[in-house]
Amino acid sequence: MPLRPASRHRDVATRGDTAAVSVQGLVKTFGRTRALDGLDLTVATGEVHGFLGPNGAGKTTAIRVLLGLLRPDGGEVALLGGDPWSDAVALHRRLAYVPGDVSLWPKLSGGEIIDVFGRLRGDLDPARRDELLERFELDPTKKARTYSKGNRQKVALVAALASSAELLILDEPTSGLDPLMEAVFQECIREVKAQGRTVLLSSHILAEVENLCDRVSIIRAGRTVETGTLADLRHLTRTSIDAVTDRPATGLEALAGVHNLRLDGSRARFDVDTDRLDDAVRRLTIFGLRGLTSRPPTLEELFLRHYDDGPDEGPQRTGRGRASSPAPTSVGPTRSSARVTGRGDVR
């Protein structure tokens, strides 16, 4: 029984006027598959919001609901203060979209396609378009058939960035772009943000998320598992400790919040829940602390945890990184750029 989404919610959003996107308890089913299972997502006006989750988590489905292409089966959805299903046309004047799977008309040239989207939206700025073509080094005379994946992506990006839309919905917009173009993209998004416009950015490129996003939402199996600033998320998780003490430390295993403990003579390595850090360090000092390296979790570790662990699943997991991955041994005091080979213990 499809619910009429968000007619009440619209009033709230217009009144509050803070959220560009406000989704609560969104449900979308396809036959017996529950693609979205109570998704919550709030994107404040003017922020760049990272939208993350493993493949098949429902990111694209959620975006299609926001675009009014799919009708929600339950929950409340408001976009720019309107109902994305019934107010689609009016709302689309105010947003620009880059699909995750860019498919272009093979016979049209890239320039033609950019113009088509600009004119359909009605806000094509030719100067801005030409500037973007130059920055992204895109040849607009080539037929779409002959573009590589990265160049197809650029066509969609230029079409969206050349608009003056107040909300950009970008579904993995940089897949296929080279690092140089990735940098151009990040620059463009910073400009968009400086103009006070809002961006919903679905991405798997963590450096990009870290560089650009004010807040992130992580979804899994159609449900939001975490929302907040990156600092918030880090705080919620664990710190890796590598300590050397005069005497071998004991009793750490009995402390709440300590995981992944490995003792090697006078060296103790473990992960600890950030709110239990104090207890752990106190315990270590009993044995004469001689050296201590602590390291907040890398973004990779943060996301891998969410990607790998179902919100409903118990500590038993299968597959990669099961409960035994060593943290990098030589670590700096801040985030390491070392390639993460595993991740911390389960919750």
Place this chain on the structure above:
Amino acid sequence: MTRLTGTGTLVRLILRRDRVRLAVWTAAIPLLVLPTAASVKGLYPTQADLDEAAAVSKDNAAAIAFNGPVQALDTLGGQIAFQVGSFGLVVVALMSIFTIARQTRAEEETGRTELILAMPVGPYAPAAAAMVVVAGMNALVGGAVTLGLIGMDLPTTGSVIFGATFAVLGLVFAAIALVAAQVSENTRVVSGASGAVLAVAFVVRAVGDIGGGGFSWFSPIGWVQKTRPFAGERWWPLLVAVAFTIAVIGTAVALAGRRDVGAGLVQPRPGPPSAAPGLGHPLGLALRLQRGSLIGWTAGVFLTGVAYGWVADDVEDFIGDNEALRDVIARAGVADLTDSYLARSLLIVALIGTGYAVQSTLRLRGEETGLRAEPVLATPVSRGRWAAGHLTVAACGAVTVLAAAGLGIGLVYAATTHDASQVPRLLGASLAYAPAVWLFIGLGTALFGLLPRATNIAWGALALCLVIGLLGEVLDLPGWFSGLSPFEYVPQVPAESIDIVPLAGLTALSAALTATGLAALRRRDVGY
């Protein structure tokens, strides 16, 4: 033979992937041909009936143009070959063309061939696998037709030869489609160009058969019909067709060696750096996307009309000295034989033109599943406006195609009879079919809105109308069944006078179906 490594696996992949489509094609042709043959047997139970039928047809240019050469029409086998032979051959050729285009160029266009060729698979294996599958389909069709005819107590040699003409002609056009697939990188162009070769082959043999048969040697359809099934068979013309097929496949192989995977021989030229003003709205975009296809259909149907118009003036001359035919005509109450020939020609080109209408309407579904609709619908363009753009092109394009057909027939007929008034007369007559063609736009839209995964039903409906329109009389179909085809309600202009009531009814029905489809489109999920 490393160039063909993996062909066997790819054959199995094609059979698995397209099992329904391949089975439908393969079964449909015997299921069309054999009941028609049985019905011919029922229509002419005695030798006297056959003699009369032969006398009627032997000098009937119109019948020869549509059906084929006059070969032993006073025998049951000869009459069957005459009534259903050309029709069946065209359908077999279409089966081969569409299957080859789909299995070779369409796979390449989507990038799947690249994936296959990255494995230990020979570069020619995908094309070879497609040819193996199509050869198998043709063998099955030919075998089923042969066995069916033998089962009807027809002479064995004639039945085998008749079945073989189907299988061999299918191979000829499979090879032609394979060449087209090397030249163009666009699947639609591959099917269109091969279909154009088929149309030319059909017209050449029609002209040749009317003129005594010599010119028919320039047409592959002519070759296989030169085997004279049931009329003193000879095998060697099949060898001509087989040799031609081998030469054409050799050409395809040579061409394939000169191009890159995914590319054609014709390199795409650069396009304009910015869009023309007309592209800024859904209608302009739809027109641009469908332009090439509309031009192709219009030109094809125009030329078909020219061919039919060419023969029209001969119809009366032939009748002049055919007493039997005069009697039949008198009994049927037909006032003017030429006009009834023209009416039948118009029906056939209208049925062909309906193919354009269906293709153009189902472009909506193609845009949706190809993920090209999504970014358009994410702009301030409503679903209704987006669909209306394509449907307007479909509806106006259908009128253009019909007008081209009427103009083709009219111009040539006017030139041969020195009667300029034939141009507006036949142009007007061709447009009488517009409401029936629009009904397919309505059907396609309704399916697109309500049953988006089943839009191919529209093609099935067109196939049904082709059978009713072309074989209905021979099959002696019940009235209610023939009544399923909208073309049965269109007055047979110019032989009959225009009746506005059925035309208005068909137009209203297509409008209602279109509205239903658009309303359903507004309510459903896009992309599923």
